[in-house]
Amino acid sequence: MLRVGKMNFAETERTELKQKLTDTLPKEIVAFLNTDGGTVYVGVNDDGSVCGVTNLDEIIKKIADVLGDQILPDSRSYVELGTKFVEQKHIIEIKVQKGEGLYYIKKYGRSAQGCFIRVGSTTRSMSEEQINIFHNKYLDSKVRITEIPGRIKNPTFQYLKLLLTEKGYTINETTFAENFHLLTKDGEYNRMAELFEIENEPQQLFTQSNDGVNDGVNDGVNDGVKSILSDKERKIFQLIEKNPSITEIILAKESGFSRPTVERAIRKLKELNCISRVGADKKGHWEIISHYEDSK
Numbered sequence: 527m528l529r530v531g532k533m534n535f536a537e538t539e540r541t542e543l544k545q546k547l548t549d550t551l552p553k554e555i556v557a558f559l560n561t562d563g564g565t566v567y568v569g570v571n572d573d574g575s576v577c578g579v580t581n582l583d584e585i586i587k588k589i590a591d592v593l594g595d596q597i598l599p600d601s602r603s604y605v606e607l608g609t610k611f612v613e614q615k616h617i618i619e620i621k622v623q624k625g626e627g628l629y630y631i632k633k634y635g636r637s638a639q640g641c642f643i644r645v646g647s648t649t650r651s652m653s654e655e656q657i658n659i660f661h662n663k664y665l666d667s668k669v670r671i672t673e674i675p676g677r678i679k680n681p682t683f684q685y686l687k688l689l690l691t692e693k694g695y696t697i698n699e700t701t702f703a704e705n706f707h708l709l710t711k712d713g714e715y716n717r718m719a720e721l722f723e724i725e726n727e728p729q730q731l732f733t734q735s736n737d738g739v740n741d742g743v744n745d746g747v748n749d750g751v752k753s754i755l756s757d758k759e760r761k762i763f764q765l766i767e768k769n770p771s772i773t774e775i776i777l778a779k780e781s782g783f784s785r786p787t788v789e790r791a792i793r794k795l796k797e798l799n800c801i802s803r804v805g806a807d808k809k810g811h812w813e814i815i816s817h818y819e820d821s822k
Contacts, residue, residue: 533612535574537647540564545571547585552596552631553642554649559601559625560660561644569617578615585618598632598803599796601625626674626717627802628660635805671799672707676720683708686722717799755798758783762791766801770812 537543540562542554547568558564568589569579579585586607593602606621634640641652641660652660686706687697703709708719755763761781765772772780778788795801802813 533576533610535567535570535576537572539644539646541647542566542649543570543572543574544568545577546579547588550649551589552592555592555601555605555620555622556597556629556631556640557642557644557649558622559597559604559629560642560652561624563604563622563624564644565622566620567617568620569615576613576615576617578612578617580616582609582616582618589618589620596632598630599625599627600793601629603797623677626799628657632806671717671721673710674717674799675710675712675714676717678715678720678723681708681715681719681723683719683722721798755794756791758787759791759794762788763795763800766795766812767814770814772812 535541535543540558541564542558544551544554544566551566554566558566568585569577571577586609589607593605594600601622604623604625608619608621610617610619628636628641630636630640632640636657638651638653638657641657642649643652643656644650683702687702691697698705703715703719708715708722710716758781762777762783765777765780769776774785774788774792777783777792778785781788783791792801796803799815802815804810804813
C-alpha cells in the first residue's frame, strides 16, 4: 500500500472520482478502455476531498468481480487495482489502460446501453455509428495483427535481432522495423512488435517451431504469428473455427485438455486478436478475427 501525504484530486477526461462503489463503475471502466485510458479513485468526493473507504478488502473483491464477470472482452490485463493511504484514509486506485478492441458491458452487449466512451470528464453512451466504426476497426476479419497499434514506444528487439544475426541475416537499423512488418501504415509500432518485445516470453516466440524466425521473414506476418501459438492453442483455435458456437466445456471434451488449459488457450487467442466472444456465455458465439494457414 502506497502512503502519501496530500493529493489534489479533480475529475478530468482521464480521472473519475467516486465517493463509494456504485453500479456505474462498469461503464466508467468500459469508457476508459474504449478511449484513452484513465484512473478511477474510490473514496474521493466529487469536489476532490478524501472521504476514504472502510471495507477495503470487500470493495476490492467486488471490483475484481466486475472486471471478471461484467465486462467483455476480458479487460483484466488492462486494469490495475491498487490502494493508497491519503490523509490518514484508505482509497482505491483503478488504473485503466486503453484497450484493444470494442469493450462493452456483458449484460447489454454491443449496444448503446453497453458501449461507452469518455468525453471530457463525463462518460457517454456510444452511438450506433461509433460502435460500427470500432467494430470495423478492430473486429473485422480482414484486420491483421500488423495493422493494430501496439502499446510500446521504444522497443529494442534485442532478442529478435540476436536470433536473426545468428541465422546469417544482416540487420539494417534504419529499415529493420519496416522490413519485418513491425509498423502500422501510420508508422506506429504494431501488435506484432509488442509481442516480440515481451521480455518474459522470448523463448515462446521463437522456439515453438523449428523455423519460426525464417517463416516470419520469408512467408509473411501470419506465419510469424503461427509460431507464437502452441499446439494446444492451435487445437482450440481449430475447434472454434469449425464450430463457432462451441462452449468451453465441449472444447475440453473434444480436445482432451483440462478446463484450465482450455481457458488459458482462449485467453492467449484473445490476446493475439485471433478470436472474440460475442454475446452471453451460453447463447453467444465466437468470432474468428484472424485466419492462419495451419488452422485449415
